[in-house]
Amino acid sequence: MADEQWGAAVRLLWGPEPSAKPARGPKRGLTLDAIALTGIGIADAEGLGAVSMQRVAGELGVTKMALYRYVPGKAELVALMVEGALxxxxxVPVPVSVPVSAVPVAEGAWRERLGEWARELYAGFRGHPWLLEATVGVRVMGPRELGWMERALSALDGCGLSGAEAMDAxxxxxxxxxxxxxxxxxxGGPAGGGAGPDAQLAVMLGEVMRVRGEEFPxxxxxxxxxxxxGGHDGALEFGLERILDGLGLLVARRVGGGRS
Structure with missing residues (x-):
């Protein structure tokens, strides 16, 4: 059942590129990269809902049936797009065999690496907002997406966390x-060019607070x-730093020999 449900996506993301080519016409065979980039362009401009096999085929100048010779359906198309957009x-610039006793790693390097990873992930979501919709639920992940997970877990190597704790972190x-x-x-911002949600909330509440502010001191x-x-729209960094603070307490206990 698993092979029937996920096999096509696994083969597209992890296996060799199909050699099939359209049977008729002068157009050269498509590539999975070209198909993925076309879908990404549509999603970047109009959102994931605008992506369809028919639309991508039209942009590539082939029939929908011709596209099906490369990609069996929209789920697999979106999987290719996610892989191409990442x-x-x-x-991580350190060996993954750093021992738990390596206190310098536990005290600082892990935090810097995991923080950098989080900020780059955020930048990826800002660059391709449709990724938020496309990367939910149980699905097949490609080499790049698993590479991102590997990088985050590697950042925590040497911190004394169990595998489950590292995954949860x-x-x-x-x-x-x-x-x-x-x-x-x-x-609609800041990626959309407007003010962020905190600033928009303050503007929206301004009139209410002017009239009823005494009820909400x-x-x-x-x-x-x-x-x-100041301090509008600093929730990303504020929350990230507090999460890393909390993980730091746990790491300190693990490196110090505690398990609580």
Whole structure:
């Protein structure tokens, strides 16, 4: 059943590129890269909902049936697009065999590497907002996407975390990044060129707080502080630093020999 459900996507993402070519006409055979880039271009401009086999085939100047000779359906097409949109992950610049006793790794390097990974993931979501929609649920992941997971887990090597704890830490960081990117996508900024969600919320609440502010003194004080001292749309860094702070406490216990 697993092979029937995921086999086509696995072969496209991990296996050799199909050699089939259109049977008629002067056009040379397509490549999976060209197909993926065409879908990415459509999704970047109009969203994932605008991507279809018919639309991609039309952009490539072939029939939909010809496209099916390379990609069996939209799910596999989106999988190719995700793989094509992700940059090649840069390996962590340290050996993965760093022992748990390597205190310098536990005290700082892991945090810098995982933080950099999170910021690059955020940049990827900003560059291709449709990735937020395309990378949910149980699905086949390609070499680049698994490479990103490998890079994040490798950043935590030498910290004394169990495999489950390291996986959960990566999921926690990625979830925070996704949440902020989702809010910005819904608000149309900053990727969309407008103000971020925090700034938009302050504007929206301005009139309400002017009239009914006495009913919400804590909120009013917070908004007044933001207006005076700045700090709009810093949720990504604030949340990321607090997550890393918490992981730092756990890492310190593990390196120190504790398991609690």
């Amino acid at each position: 940059p090649v992950p840069v390996p 990566v999921v926690l960081v990625a979830g925070h990044v996704r949440g902020i990117a989702e809010q910005e996508r819904a608000a 804590a909120l009013g004080a917070a908004l007044a502080s933001v207006a005076e001292h």
